Amino acid sequence: MNTETNYNQEKKDKREWAVMHIFRSSYPVFPIGELKKSERPDFLLNTKKGQIGIELTELKYERQDKKFNFRAHEDFLSEIMEGAQAIFEENCDQKLVVDVHFANELGPILSAPYFPEKDETLMKQGLMEAIVKIVKENMPESTGVKYKVDRTSKYGDLNLPSKIQSIYILNVTGRFEEGLWYAGISTMVKPLSIESISQRLRAKDLKLPFYNRNSVENWLVIIQNSFLMSDSYDPVQALKALKHCYSSHFDRVFVFERSEGGVTQLRVKKREKRGENKLIEDKKSIIRKLKKQ
Numbered sequence: 001m002n003t004e005t006n007y008n009q010e011k012k013d014k015r016e017w018a019v020m021h022i023f024r025s026s027y028p029v030f031p032i033g034e035l036k037k038s039e040r041p042d043f044l045l046n047t048k049k050g051q052i053g054i055e056l057t058e059l060k061y062e063r064q065d066k067k068f069n070f071r072a073h074e075d076f077l078s079e080i081m082e083g084a085q086a087i088f089e090e091n092c093d094q095k096l097v098v099d100v101h102f103a104n105e106l107g108p109i110l111s112a113p114y115f116p117e118k119d120e121t122l123m124k125q126g127l128m129e130a131i132v133k134i135v136k137e138n139m140p141e142s143t144g145v146k147y148k149v150d151r152t153s154k155y156g157d158l159n160l161p162s163k164i165q166s167i168y169i170l171n172v173t174g175r176f177e178e179g180l181w182y183a184g185i186s187t188m189v190k191p192l193s194i195e196s197i198s199q200r201l202r203a204k205d206l207k208l209p210f211y212n213r214n215s216v217e218n219w220l221v222i223i224q225n226s227f228l229m230s231d232s233y234d235p236v237q238a239l240k241a242l243k244h245c246y247s248s249h250f251d252r253v254f255v256f257e258r259s260e261g262g263v264t265q266l267r268v269k270k271r272e273k274r275g276e277n278k279l280i281e282d283k284k285s286i287i288r289k290l291k292k293q
Contacts, residue, residue: 011078016042016056018180019258022097023221025144025175026261027254040211041218050216055250057200058223059190076124077102077183083128085181088135094142095179098135099168099258102183130161135169142171146261192224192238192255197266201248205271208249217251224257247271 020043024030033047041055081100088096138155140147149156150166160167172179190196204220211218242255245267253266 027263053215053218081181084131087132095173097170098181101165103163140171142173146170194241194244205249219252220250221254
């Protein structure tokens with residue numbers, strides 16, 4: 001059990017480091033300083049002005065549907081991406097960030113008891129090899145330009161497997177020590193909205209008191225995957241969410257669009273802590289009394 005726990009934590013840390021590197025390079029005014037991995041929050045950044053705590057979180061559904069095993073779905077896609085990365089890096093020393101969006105149909109069947117193990121293994125291997133082939137034939141130079149292969153592109157229209165919707169490829173050789181190959185689990189991404197962001201903020205605000213207390217600022221980076229099925233993506237709703245003013249205990253809150261690399265700093269007003277309401281009322285009462293004198 002400990003071995004499995006350590007392995008899962010190692011995978012989580014590696015992925016968070018990679019995502020953090022992408023966020024840091026995508027945010028032009030990211031402070032200069034030493035960045036260290038932490039537990040609460042995920043990262044600590046030591047700057048001249050003091051320590052900044054940075055927490056990463058994602059907008060995704062917590063599935064309770066017994067017909068769909070969410071963990072099995074994530075593990076299945078993660079194994080495909082890790083396998084594809086291993087095959088690629090055996091023959092190529094380029095460091096890439098590869099984000100693959102799988103089709104909706106690739107999910108629910110994974111937890112079904114009748115799904116043959118042999119067929120599952122063959123499917124994984126086939127997808128690994130297909131992804132590696134597509135990446136090799138569409139690999140960009142290490143210039144920071146990201147390639148997107150989907151069904152609207154000339155290559156993708158003819159060569160994308162039916163179970164893959166799109167592939168984003170970024171060459172980070174010389175900038176990142178390790179590549180990152182991951183699955184943009186598009187079917188599980190919660191649409192960007194005022195409600196979904198507010199829910200994340202409330203959940204993270206509850207945990208903020210347990211974070212490192214030496215930080216002069218605390219940041220929350222909400223990772224969003226904009227690739228959604230057409231029937232669930234609402235651009236008007238997403239724009240309203242990015243322009244809305246939220247309440248939070250965090251000093252800065254960002255929405256980081258993982259595939260496109262876009263960073264939006266949300267407008268945030270500090271949420272009053274418990275017990276502060278009474279203190280504020282007392283101060284107002286004192287001021288009113290002084291004015292009457």
